[in-house]
Amino acid sequence: MDAEQLRENAHKMVDFIADYYKNIETFPVLSQVEPGYLQKLLPDSAPMQPESLQAVLQEVESAILPGVTHWQSPDYFAYFPSNSSVAGFLGEMLSAGINMVGFSWITSPAATELEMIVLDWLANLLNLPQHFLSKGPGGGAIQGTASEALLVVLLASRDKVLRQVGKDALRRLVVYGSDQTHSSLQKACQIAGVHPENLRLLRTERCNEYALSPESLTDAISHDVASGLIPLFLCATVGTTSSTAVDPLLALGKITKRYGIWFHVDAAYAGSACICPEYRHHLNGIEEADSFNMNCHKWFLTNFDCSALWIKDRNALIQSLSTNPEYLKNKASQGSTVIDYKDWQIPLGRRFRSLKLWMVLRLYGVENLQSYIRNHIKLAQHFEHLVAQDSRFEIVATRTFSLVCFRLLPSNKTEEYVNKLNHDLLDAVNSSGKIFISHTVLSGKYILRFVVGAPLTEERHVIAAWKLFQEAASSLLENS
Amino acid sequence: MDAEQLRENAHKMVDFIADYYKNIETFPVLSQVEPGYLQKLLPDSAPMQPESLQAVLQEVESAILPGVTHWQSPDYFAYFPSNSSVAGFLGEMLSAGINMVGFSWITSPAATELEMIVLDWLANLLNLPQHFLSKGPGGGAIQGTASEALLVVLLASRDKVLRQVGKDALRRLVVYGSDQTHSSLQKACQIAGVHPENLRLLRTERCNEYALSPESLTDAISHDVASGLIPLFLCATVGTTSSTAVDPLLALGKITKRYGIWFHVDAAYAGSACICPEYRHHLNGIEEADSFNMNCHKWFLTNFDCSALWIKDRNALIQSLSTNPEYLKNKASQGSTVIDYKDWQIPLGRRFRSLKLWMVLRLYGVENLQSYIRNHIKLAQHFEHLVAQDSRFEIVATRTFSLVCFRLLPSNKTEEYVNKLNHDLLDAVNSSGKIFISHTVLSGKYILRFVVGAPLTEERHVIAAWKLFQEAASSLLENS
Incomplete structure (x- = not known):
């Protein structure tokens, strides 16, 4: 731990991480790798001699990042958010x-x-x-x-x-x-x-x-x-x-x-x-x-x-x-x-x-934090509004914060069929790599959960996500 | 979370942290503040408006660092070490x-x-x-x-x-x-x-x-x-x-x-x-x-x-x-x-x-890690050797790794007296701010624990620490 070595290398790491955020929309949100992928890429044992930071960062790019599910992507709408921020990162x-x-x-x-x-x-x-x-x-x-x-x-x-x-x-x-x-x-x-x-x-x-x-x-x-x-x-x-x-x-x-x-x-x-x-x-x-x-x-x-x-x-x-x-x-x-x-x-x-x-x-102040929350809830309202306008879909639970629970609901189908359909819809959007959402089951119904909460998410991401749902739904309904 | 804001501010933070390591020997190792000190320095509530990173870093220097016990100081010999390193920090x-x-x-x-x-x-x-x-x-x-x-x-x-x-x-x-x-x-x-x-x-x-x-x-x-x-x-x-x-x-x-x-x-x-x-x-x-x-x-x-x-x-x-x-x-x-x-x-x-x-x-390699461990053990051996040469002190348990257990042992004194004396010796060296050690009790004996393990510790720190023990011991024995 030498102060000047720390300075030199940490500056490089800052740029690496800033570049990651700059390019974050270019990655599939949900990692698309297969189980065991990394074992094939890394050696079987730790090196005896030191390697360079450059070599390690290259491997982060080539081997690690493909296996990362990008929670900070603006197209991440799964589970609940896990916020990163400049202030949080500095802390x-x-x-x-x-x-x-x-x-x-x-x-x-x-x-x-x-x-x-x-x-x-x-x-x-x-x-x-x-x-x-x-x-x-x-x-x-x-x-x-x-x-x-x-x-x-x-x-x-x-x-x-x-x-x-x-x-x-x-x-x-x-x-x-x-x-x-x-x-x-x-x-x-x-x-x-x-x-x-x-x-x-x-x-x-x-x-x-x-x-x-x-x-x-x-x-x-x-x-x-x-x-x-x-x-x-x-x-x-x-x-x-x-x-x-x-x-x-x-x-x-x-x-x-x-x-x-x-x-x-x-x-x-x-x-x-x-x-x-x-x-x-x-x-x-x-x-x-x-x-x-x-x-x-x-x-x-x-x-x-x-x-x-x-x-x-x-x-x-x-x-x-x-x-x-x-x-x-x-x-x-x-x-x-x-x-x-x-x-x-x-x-x-x-x-x-x-x-x-x-x-x-301290770096954001209370008023900005309140605006931040309100903005996500507004975006979720917007998404809810979009879902409500498409009669093929149903809003399943009242939206209270920034989570919208909804599902595709074709008429005259069994609950089992509908559940399978929504499961397929989830798979379709997630495997596209364009967004990542998760699901739940309420009263026996398989339901899609769309949570707005990533710091980088803007209205355009929500609108694009909705289009993706619509297209995937159309395709599924046509093929069934 | 804006990539360029992150870049700009995180570079500043890198320099702040590198400077901290550059100056780490200038701080008292064990914080010398009194309970409740921070409440007197900070406001009662979170700010409504954002503040600048500069203002926050100034407060880290003026209010936080005086309350930090510097585990990364080369003069830290307490408990067991808690290593920081360039590679660990980058990770x-x-x-x-x-x-x-x-x-x-x-x-x-x-x-x-x-x-x-x-x-x-x-x-x-x-x-x-x-x-x-x-x-x-x-x-x-x-x-x-x-x-x-x-x-x-x-x-x-x-x-x-x-x-x-x-x-x-x-x-x-x-x-x-x-x-x-x-x-x-x-x-x-x-x-x-x-x-x-x-x-x-x-x-x-x-x-x-x-x-x-x-x-x-x-x-x-x-x-x-x-x-x-x-x-x-x-x-x-x-x-x-x-x-x-x-x-x-x-x-x-x-x-x-x-x-x-x-x-x-x-x-x-x-x-x-x-x-x-x-x-x-x-x-x-x-x-x-x-x-x-x-x-x-x-x-x-x-x-x-x-x-x-x-x-x-x-x-x-x-x-x-x-x-x-x-x-x-x-x-x-x-x-x-x-x-x-x-x-x-x-x-x-x-x-x-x-x-x-x-x-x-990867950044250190196995051989360097082994050398790192061996060097600390060598330094602990050196300290043990110094203690053994001063007949006023006793090595209390066999040194196996990088911990030396010892105590000041004047002749013809009760165990109670000796325990109190070593407690006072610990207080004396710790309150000097020059080193930080901790203690234990074995078979009823109050014992000083001196652990070498901070990454920045060199031979000169161990030698200076030993001199401090000798001086504090002389002063305590004279006054008793």
């Missing part, structure tokens, strides 16, 4: 440059304190309740992903209850969500040892826009209590993965209060939209929550990974996740005047991730 | 530039396949058994940290046994390690729901160099079996945190085989040294292990985080950690011709971390 660079490991306050006080400050800033932007701010008994921490955020609060709730009723009650703990809750809830339960038969993924209905109904929650809880089980945890979602459904937080929160259930709110994708006053109402009821999560790495211009978690009672988390080995003891930690984030998360080590979020907030 | 840049989320093969085939390939390369460098290679039923995956690596294999072992004996046997599962095993084992047990009274941290002795004795393991297992408990998991360590002790893998492994216990080997720090043939013998017996882990982000020039985990039977991991929601289904995954690393780890999303490891291997 990553700085974090990698400093390369410290911030498990305890002392290992870099700035890392812990900047994280507390920017999560307070973001909590205020989202108008979160005061009990999530760092000055009280709660606070925020950056987790790698929403899966980790959900796991750590599930563990905190599990251990809080088991301390009261004894460890052997694990088998009686019940966790609630809906059939639209992200699969990370199931995974967190697997890890935490919650018995699979005690995970209630309550059925949602189209008539409720696939939101969790408070009645079904009450029914399930009452039934479980009557059976001698212990209701532990509810995960509600603001913006579900399949259709961006919004669970009714206030009503659900009241129920959890009545039964002493930990109430977690997952707004991994849609949380970002709630910095705009006109979307904030989707978080109404958040004051009932014990914990709340949104992914800044999805739709908030902060490079992956950066998942913001707030918790009302940080002690619950710390009691669950702390260890205190001799070799990590230090005056600041022993004095309890500081936060050691190692006790808020699964891993011990952690990167300086608050830098990138801080840089996004 | 981080490229990964942040592409910014894809590689949970499934399809989301960027290159990310999955490059990871498989470089972990095969590294496994071969370490001469790991064939069953850890990707071509068989095992394979490697990059985890964030050794804590996560340990957790996922503990979960795999837990679920494998519980599938056989029933979920309610959780309370009967016993996990083994030594009193020198890293605290991440305790944390993993907490998370996995292993009962705390069933975690056996077997006592080690100085006469065994703090290595786990096979006899004490056999005794503990026999006792547990006789009590109707189920021996589940052993974590052995190559290079413990306190003193880099090496547990006898072969003998321990044979015992685990006899009882059907999952055998995990944690070589988070010392694994890197084993790419040198003269240190490889520390891994003898690794062929008995079910899983093995080393941290490329410690002493292998790969920026944090990058923890390599190999596993003999990947299905055990996948059965424990997989979920299969509709919205992530795709042809490649359904066809089972690919690996989806989401099922090998706690989070769903994952960064393109193999890029930086690949670049480290």
Whole structure:
């Protein structure tokens, strides 16, 4: 690590990456390689002697980039977005440059304190309740992903209850969500040892826009209590993965209060939209929550990974996740005047991730971030409008944010036929390399998901994408 | 995200970071700020309007860097190292530039396949058994940290046994390690729901160099079996945190085989040294292990985080950690011709971390990496030699790699006094800002840990550090 070598080579890398963005529209969005392609291109062992950066960058171009699915392409509309931005990228660079490991306050006080400050800033932007701010008994921490955020609060709730009723009650703990809750809830339960038969993924209905109904929650809880089980945890979602459904937080929160259930709110994708006053109402009821999560790495211009978690009672988390080995003891930690984030998360080590979020907030400013969100939602509205005008297609769920759920729906065909047709339509557009979208299934219907959220996406990309759907649909319908 | 804006600003950031490395010796190694310092320097809320990169970088200099503990300083000798390098940094840049989320093969085939390939390369460098290679039923995956690596294999072992004996046997599962095993084992047990009274941290002795004795393991297992408990998991360590002790893998492994216990080997720090043939013998017996882990982000020039985990039977991991929601289904995954690393780890999303490891291997080459390790060990030997020459000091544990454990030992003083004296010595050198070291306690003795491992450390830094110890010791002894 020589400063001048770093300077020289990193300047070359900057140009390589800037050129990548300049040419990003020339790549197939979804990589078109076959499984095992890379093994054929690379040697079987690491080189004994050093190679040049030029040789490596040439191989990135010839061997790696063909195998990349370009999440930053303006024609990327799959899953949920994973934003890169100039500010987010610069923050990553700085974090990698400093390369410290911030498990305890002392290992870099700035890392812990900047994280507390920017999560307070973001909590205020989202108008979160005061009990999530760092000055009280709660606070925020950056987790790698929403899966980790959900796991750590599930563990905190599990251990809080088991301390009261004894460890052997694990088998009686019940966790609630809906059939639209992200699969990370199931995974967190697997890890935490919650018995699979005690995970209630309550059925949602189209008539409720696939939101969790408070009645079904009450029914399930009452039934479980009557059976001698212990209701532990509810995960509600603001913006579900399949259709961006919004669970009714206030009503659900009241129920959890009545039964002493930990109430977690997952707004991994849609949380970002709630910095705009006109979307904030989707978080109404958040004051009932014990914990709340949104992914800044999805739709908030902060490079992956950066998942913001707030918790009302940080002690619950710390009691669950702390260890205190001799070799990590230090005056600041022993004095309890500081936060050691190692006790808020699964891993011990952690990167300086608050830098990138801080840089996004400062280099863009709140008003630009709001415009950014509004622009994507406007583009999604435009796409929705285009779909609605073509009578061969159906909009399947109400668009709330920047996801449009739709399908091709020829008349007088079986559901099975229609599902197959839409599956083929997805394959057709994705294998063209021109766009990348993903799918879901709602009420037995195979549905195409079109999410606007890549920073480079403009109206022309949305219009071109729609034309591609129309053409592929025409071709499929003609051939069938 | 505009390519030209990225180019312009990222070039500025390169210069900022290169200058940071140029001046890194001018900072106090251990940050000298007081808790809460940053809150006083930063505003209470995020700005509404954008600010300039220049303003942000000025604040990094004035507010952030004083709160950074400089892990890349050549005068950093604390904990274990966390290497940054030109190649590792370039890999981080490229990964942040592409910014894809590689949970499934399809989301960027290159990310999955490059990871498989470089972990095969590294496994071969370490001469790991064939069953850890990707071509068989095992394979490697990059985890964030050794804590996560340990957790996922503990979960795999837990679920494998519980599938056989029933979920309610959780309370009967016993996990083994030594009193020198890293605290991440305790944390993993907490998370996995292993009962705390069933975690056996077997006592080690100085006469065994703090290595786990096979006899004490056999005794503990026999006792547990006789009590109707189920021996589940052993974590052995190559290079413990306190003193880099090496547990006898072969003998321990044979015992685990006899009882059907999952055998995990944690070589988070010392694994890197084993790419040198003269240190490889520390891994003898690794062929008995079910899983093995080393941290490329410690002493292998790969920026944090990058923890390599190999596993003999990947299905055990996948059965424990997989979920299969509709919205992530795709042809490649359904066809089972690919690996989806989401099922090998706690989070769903994952960064393109193999890029930086690949670049480290290619831009430095194996021979340079071996020289790098040997040079640090030579410097540690030199430091050990200096300590040994000063009769006021004692070397407390045999140096095996690049850690020297020592203490100031005036004659005719109580252990309590000596411990306090060494605590004061640590405070004195750390608060000087000139070096940063950490401590441990072994057999009741407070011990100073001096680890050589920062890429910029040269002989002159080690010599200057030793002078600082001598001066601080003289001053403490005079005043006492």
